[in-house]
Amino acid sequence: MITVYLYLIATMADWEIGFVTAELNSKRFFKQDAPSVCIKTVSLTKECVKTMGGLTILPDCTIDEIAVSANSVLILPGADTWGEAENEKIIAKAAELLEKGGTVCAICGATVALANLGLLDSRPHTSNGAGFLEMFCPSYKGTAFYVDDPSVCDGNLITASATGGLLFAKQIIEKLGIFQQNTLEEWYAYFSTGEAWHFFALMQTLPPRKNK
Numbered sequence: 001m002i003t004v005y006l007y008l009i010a011t012m013a014d015w016e017i018g019f020v021t022a023e024l025n026s027k028r029f030f031k032q033d034a035p036s037v038c039i040k041t042v043s044l045t046k047e048c049v050k051t052m053g054g055l056t057i058l059p060d061c062t063i064d065e066i067a068v069s070a071n072s073v074l075i076l077p078g079a080d081t082w083g084e085a086e087n088e089k090i091i092a093k094a095a096e097l098l099e100k101g102g103t104v105c106a107i108c109g110a111t112v113a114l115a116n117l118g119l120l121d122s123r124p125h126t127s128n129g130a131g132f133l134e135m136f137c138p139s140y141k142g143t144a145f146y147v148d149d150p151s152v153c154d155g156n157l158i159t160a161s162a163t164g165g166l167l168f169a170k171q172i173i174e175k176l177g178i179f180q181q182n183t184l185e186e187w188y189a190y191f192s193t194g195e196a197w198h199f200f201a202l203m204q205t206l207p208p209r210k211n212k
Helices: 014-026 085-099 109-116 132-136 165-176 181-193 196-204
Strands: 002-007 037-043 072-076 103-107 151-154 157-160
Touching: 002 014, 014 037, 014 072, 014 165, 072 085, 072 109, 072 165, 085 103, 085 109, 103 109, 103 165, 109 132, 109 157, 151 165, 157 165, 165 181, 181 196
Parallel strands: 002 037, 002 072, 072 103, 103 157
Antiparallel strands: 151 157
């Protein structure tokens, strides 16, 4: 069982994680032998968190309840509140997960929080453009490892810019091994181009539905 933890932070950027959460929860394009995936929302407390879009979400668990293992994935969405000291606890947990072989996925402002702890100083990563991390994180030393792409996967660390949500989702799905490769490619092509023929090609990659 793979457990995917989505960190709920006040002012969370809903759209940045929409592609990946929808696919992980619906399982509509999972391959037949895909590993079992469970999504849990996690926060500092079990009190409701309001997103940037005004949605109110009730966390499933607290940070202390995160299972630190190679089968755990932590998604850190962007938000306007990453600079608040209370979020240091989840970044410390992210560091622990990376050390134990778990996967950490950070997008937009969450990359600043990782940079502040030195987690981006020595491995390929991206953020909201060259110079962004230097601007918001004076202690950042990872300039030589910065990659100017919408989303970058380096082993068990995936980072993305505010506009990289779709590629971010693709790389997470690929890391989890839950889609057939041709399904993933057509899924990405359809949502990145909007061309209808990719949707039909996507559907053709799926196994026949069983009659009820």
